[in-house]
Amino acid sequence: MRKIEIYDTTLRDGAQGEGVSFSLQDKLSITERLDEIGVDFVEGGYPLSNEKDAEYFRRVQDLNLKHTKVCAFGMTRRKGINAADDPGMQALVSSGAPVVTIVGKTHDFHVTDVLRVTLEENLAMIADSVAYIVGAGREVIYDAEHFFDGWKANPEYAAETIRAAAKAGARMVVMCDTNGGSLPEEIAEYAAKAIAALTEFNVPVGIHTHNDGDLAVANSLAAVDAGAVQVQGTINGFGERCGNADLISVIANLGLKRKGYEVIGGAGYQHLTELSRFVYDTANVNRRNNQAFVGQSAFAHKGGMHVHAINRAASSYEHIDPQSVGNERRVLVSELSGRSNIVALTTKHNLQDDRELMDKILAEVVAKENQGFQFEAAEASFDLLVKRVAGVFEPHFEILKYHVEVEDLVEHKMVDLVTEATVKVSVDGEIRYEVGEGDGPVQALDVALRKSLNGCFPTLEEMHLVDYKVRVVNQEAGTAARIRVTIESADENDVWGTIGVSENIIQASWNALVDAIEYKLYKDEQRGKLPARASADSTAAK
């Protein structure tokens, strides 16, 4: 088993991604999570660039990290001065980080035309900077920027730059595919050359890739197979342009595919899904459902043929056990699904032996799908459908009327729209009629409906809407097209989806809203959080 170090730069290179930013506390929390799963190095920031990063390095020293070494990132010294006089160098030392990562130029064109120094001065900048930090008692990792493009353009000079870093005491040279356009076979070829150039110094190489060619993970693996011993990347592949190599995929491929590598230790793999979602949620970036290994759809099965096979042999359509990365198998209902999908989804209802009922449910799902329903993201509506078809659905409230109005009185110079809704319901025979306002008609209906149920179902206060999606089902019919609304609701324990379909967007939204509330009330009854009704269904006991 060959040990491969994992170097995370989510907090520095990852934060260069469009729409990604972390607070100081976010950075500290992510550092702790990365330590927990056994990441070897965490690049915390660029201490010269901003005060938040400088403060991070002070605060991170108070964390009780068990495994991870924290790294500070910076560039080689400026031209024409001593390293000791360079504010960037000083900031790296005073960060207190035990490891310092210095990036320098490899590509002659960048030295002469972008940085605008001589080739000799660049070599001196690399050597001086590494030696200065090593002299301050820190480990130095040297990131060779534009390594592959540089080596192609001028292999002798590229080799000189990394040899300068190695000779000055860097513990490792990292080959950076800065533009992200290299191909795996190129990575392997130039990695072998870099390793050969550094043999006399006994300095190993690492790899840092970007995903501009959709090959960042493959390029990382190619470098490791060629002898690299460290992979730099980010959680979820955050990063500038198309992002960095996704460390989730790198770790899972290196560690779980029997390639003979030792990566993160212990229970780390089983926390990859949790880690991925934690980083998305902390960065407030939408999760990517089809993300390899950890996405919500990564082990979701839709086609009826596949689901049928999965019931016979779980490994038939799964490349690894979902639990090995902390993920789970999901079976989706869709027009492509057959009976076996429905059987799987209804497992919790204990109805599979009732073939007649199963046929009725399948027929109802097909009929609804023909109207434009999709139950994949609306499992709560599917559960209610099962109850309705089984004849055990008893609504918690009867809807008598709803009404919504939107008015813009432009001529009276009113700035705001007036949006209000009234809802009339009957709860156990008692009529309740309430009015509500909102930013839009759906919110106004939600406000009025909750107000009309006020006092009857106290747990509704825990519930809130987290997502609202609208899709036109048959787009050719203009404004009379059929509209599908999906609502995602949450309380402290669960997240559930409901759906409504209608030619009228208000009615579609209303139906999804009503399902969301009915599902919440059913759920709470079954868990004993709400008193069971005398007439309530007994599917749970069946």
Added chain:
Amino acid sequence: MRKIEIYDTTLRDGAQGEGVSFSLQDKLSITERLDEIGVDFVEGGYPLSNEKDAEYFRRVQDLNLKHTKVCAFGMTRRKGINAADDPGMQALVSSGAPVVTIVGKTHDFHVTDVLRVTLEENLAMIADSVAYIVGAGREVIYDAEHFFDGWKANPEYAAETIRAAAKAGARMVVMCDTNGGSLPEEIAEYAAKAIAALTEFNVPVGIHTHNDGDLAVANSLAAVDAGAVQVQGTINGFGERCGNADLISVIANLGLKRKGYEVIGGAGYQHLTELSRFVYDTANVNRRNNQAFVGQSAFAHKGGMHVHAINRAASSYEHIDPQSVGNERRVLVSELSGRSNIVALTTKHNLQDDRELMDKILAEVVAKENQGFQFEAAEASFDLLVKRVAGVFEPHFEILKYHVEVEDLVEHKMVDLVTEATVKVSVDGEIRYEVGEGDGPVQALDVALRKSLNGCFPTLEEMHLVDYKVRVVNQEAGTAARIRVTIESADENDVWGTIGVSENIIQASWNALVDAIEYKLYKDEQRGKLPARASADSTAAK
């Protein structure tokens, strides 16, 4: 140059992706776009599985496709019957598709334990099915399911299955990494073995990968480098679980990285960005900003260091020229971003020489984009924005008020919703106040607005709405999220898109509707179909 065929299965395997579904019209539109960029094969569907797919194959014959061959997908015949008696086989032939893709089992375990037939019967099923379709005068592509796992488990049997297909007349054998877990070096190794096993039949191999290991594109390239001559995948990597190989990345890597392959011809590459976005928008799936090659962030530069370098040498931090795939460079820290886009969009207004006006337009576009506007599918709204910023916009009617009501009187057992709108406008000082009904609030507003303009602008009768799309811009805020509505309108000559954004879906729709009508009236004035107003703008003459 070695020719590599591109086989698109967005419409079949792509539709297995969670949240992806296409209407019949969507499938036909996507087929036309794929043909335009030079995709060689389009797998349109699985004719046995549902009526929509069967209808697709009838309708697609009316399209005037120039390059693409349409393929129908199906499985090998059922066990124990003649291929001619199998409904799936019959459906494939009667689809009329010139190419039929048949998937069969390669892995002995799947034959005996999932399909539950003997190894010999599986070979007969493959041979009979291929021979039957070839006998009906169609080309057959044979998809070898679980090819890599099957070959690892039992190489002799796996080879027999593909040799059976080749001997029966298949034009190609496609190696499917069905579970998506293979590594590039495995793909290369087994591809060489498959090619050797088929040499005597002179049948080449193709590759079909899934992205479960985040390696689908790399695996496709590895197979091609090993001798495969066809790549199967989907636009944007849509597909079950983690998706299929993203053909955008496959095409760009094979065709633009000087590997010596001939892929799609002519101007195809420069339409990849447009194609990617068209498929996202048609499926109403959110675009992925950091997607390789075609994402909005793919050439976006955020770090000050990089932007500085880009100003010195464009290629410093870009692996290819963004224009080569129809994408564009964006500089996120600078308001200069998008100027070239704006310049391009304003070409028809002849305003480029007016730098001050260009700056104002750019500032307004940036402000609108921050509110959630996107003008790519709403060029009519963009044209009106230019007129407004230039101070030459004069509305054809003044809006005084609109009001919309939706009411469902459930308690009175009324079957239909009541949906009505009133609109009050002033045209040349004359007040007009009208009421309209519709299937939904937007249609009711459309009816009332047109009624209130009745008689003033006779060409409005030619205009109708062809599409209506809704997207939630910031999805975390539940029903108070901001909503983007895009409307596509058409008359006998043109199709034009308009946009509205608001927290209130009614107002967003209304704004898009009003823009649609204003654009129509401006357009008709400029063409002399409506009399020019005394006060009308003169941008066209500038």
